[in-house]
Amino acid sequence: MAFEEIAAREEQFQLATYKKFPFAPVRGLGSWVETSEGVRYLDLYGGHAVCATGHCHPRVVESLKAQAERLLFYSNVVYSDVRAVAAEKLVACAPDEITKAFFCNSGTEANENAMRMARMKTGRESVITFTGSFHGRTADAISATFLGKYREIGRPNVPGHVCAEFGDIASVAALADETVAAVMLEPIQSMAGVREAAPEFYRELRRLCDERGMLLIFDEVQTGVGRTGEWFFAGSDAAGGVVPDVITLAKALGSGVPVGACLTAEGVASAIKENDLGTTFGGGMLAMAAVVATLEAIEEDGMIANARAVEGYLRENLAGVPGIAGLRGRGLLLGVEFEEPIAAKVQKALLERGIITGTSSDARVLRLLPPLCLTREETASFVEALQALMEL
Numbered sequence: 001m002a003f004e005e006i007a008a009r010e011e012q013f014q015l016a017t018y019k020k021f022p023f024a025p026v027r028g029l030g031s032w033v034e035t036s037e038g039v040r041y042l043d044l045y046g047g048h049a050v051c052a053t054g055h056c057h058p059r060v061v062e063s064l065k066a067q068a069e070r071l072l073f074y075s076n077v078v079y080s081d082v083r084a085v086a087a088e089k090l091v092a093c094a095p096d097e098i099t100k101a102f103f104c105n106s107g108t109e110a111n112e113n114a115m116r117m118a119r120m121k122t123g124r125e126s127v128i129t130f131t132g133s134f135h136g137r138t139a140d141a142i143s144a145t146f147l148g149k150y151r152e153i154g155r156p157n158v159p160g161h162v163c164a165e166f167g168d169i170a171s172v173a174a175l176a177d178e179t180v181a182a183v184m185l186e187p188i189q190s191m192a193g194v195r196e197a198a199p200e201f202y203r204e205l206r207r208l209c210d211e212r213g214m215l216l217i218f219d220e221v222q223t224g225v226g227r228t229g230e231w232f233f234a235g236s237d238a239a240g241g242v243v244p245d246v247i248t249l250a251k252a253l254g255s256g257v258p259v260g261a262c263l264t265a266e267g268v269a270s271a272i273k274e275n276d277l278g279t280t281f282g283g284g285m286l287a288m289a290a291v292v293a294t295l296e297a298i299e300e301d302g303m304i305a306n307a308r309a310v311e312g313y314l315r316e317n318l319a320g321v322p323g324i325a326g327l328r329g330r331g332l333l334l335g336v337e338f339e340e341p342i343a344a345k346v347q348k349a350l351l352e353r354g355i356i357t358g359t360s361s362d363a364r365v366l367r368l369l370p371p372l373c374l375t376r377e378e379t380a381s382f383v384e385a386l387q388a389l390m391e392l
């Protein structure tokens with residue numbers, strides 16, 4: 001199908017809820033996608049942080065094919081060989097304090113379940129989240145989202161959601177009374193413009209949660225599964241070594257096959273009983289095969305070390321480029337910060353040069369969420385294109 005026809009049909013039959021790039025990728029490999037018109041793009045957006053193993057990683061494709069031929073789906077009322085391996089592997093990648101996985105289908109669903117676990121564990125109802133937070137679009141998760149107009153879109157909001165200042169422990173302490181079940185945060189706020197707090201903030205959060213009987217939930221839907229140059233932000237030096245009670249995941253976890261998860265510490269796991277949580281599709285065989293293959297591909301190809309190396313290269317080579325104020329974030333969750341609010345203009349100009357990037361709610365920040373297999377040469381071609389643009 002030619003692009004004009006694809007666009008016209010989609011516009012006729014699909015609700016226009018997204019502003020779209022003016023092309024239709026029909027195949028992909030590694031960090032590249034190819035459009036219906038045969039044009040190749042270097043993908044530094046990764047389908048919104050999903051394609052961490054790159055497009056169509058052979059291990060993932062082979063594993064999905066093999067699983068599809070064996071058994072596409074059965075629900076959680078049966079045991080499953082592939083689910084057993086996925087849960088064991090995922091828990092093994094996580095910090096030692098994490099002992100169990102619960103599988104669902106998306107990031108918003110993972111966050112809904114995490115908040116429910118906190119309410120079940122504590123018998124309390126409120127949840128503290130932060131200025132600039134994004135946690136998803138279902139009722140509870142959108143009510144926990146204080147970025148932009150999302151709470152307005154999600155009206156009526158679920159009661160009991162209160163907002164502290166990201167990075168400011170005093171503002172959390174002021175809200176942390178005996179009604180609060182959990183403090184939930186993206187440890188690096190991606191949509192807000194790749195904002196990270198000092199390690200001390202996460203340490204103080206952990207201390208406050210323990211002191212006041214609240215659970216700590218890290219929404220690692222974007223930061224998890226290798227993206228920040230560690231399997232998880234939880235437990236990392238950047239987190240001050242802090243491990244939360246629940247880690248939520250989605251996006252990269254299935255290399256594009258929809259899958260979400262909550263990883264829980266034993267104190268939470270032991271409070272959850274039969275029938276407390278559930279989902280038909282969560283833990284299905286095809287999704288679980290995607291999880292296993294994704295974790296193996298990241299491990300075997302050394303993608304976490306690569307994410308750190310590419311970050312280092314970008315830091316070195318973007319420093320001093322005129323008009324660039326800095327590089328936020330870590331690993332391959334990065335925000336190029338400009339001196340002026342020109343991120344949308346730069347994104348468009350890069351797209352015209354065959355490079356896909358993302359914007360954020362901060363007009364000065366261009367987001368990079370590329371596959372973790374991005375090579376040095378591919379990174380260099382982005383740096384060159386950006387340098388040329390900034391010197392115009």
Ligand SMILES: Cc1ncc(COP(=O)(O)O)c(C=O)c1O
Pocket residue numbers: 106107108109111134135136137186190191219220221222250251
């Ligand atoms: C940090 C974070 N949490 C939750 C979500 C929601 O995930 P999903 O779109 O899979 O429901 C997103 C999506 O962008 C996200 O970035």
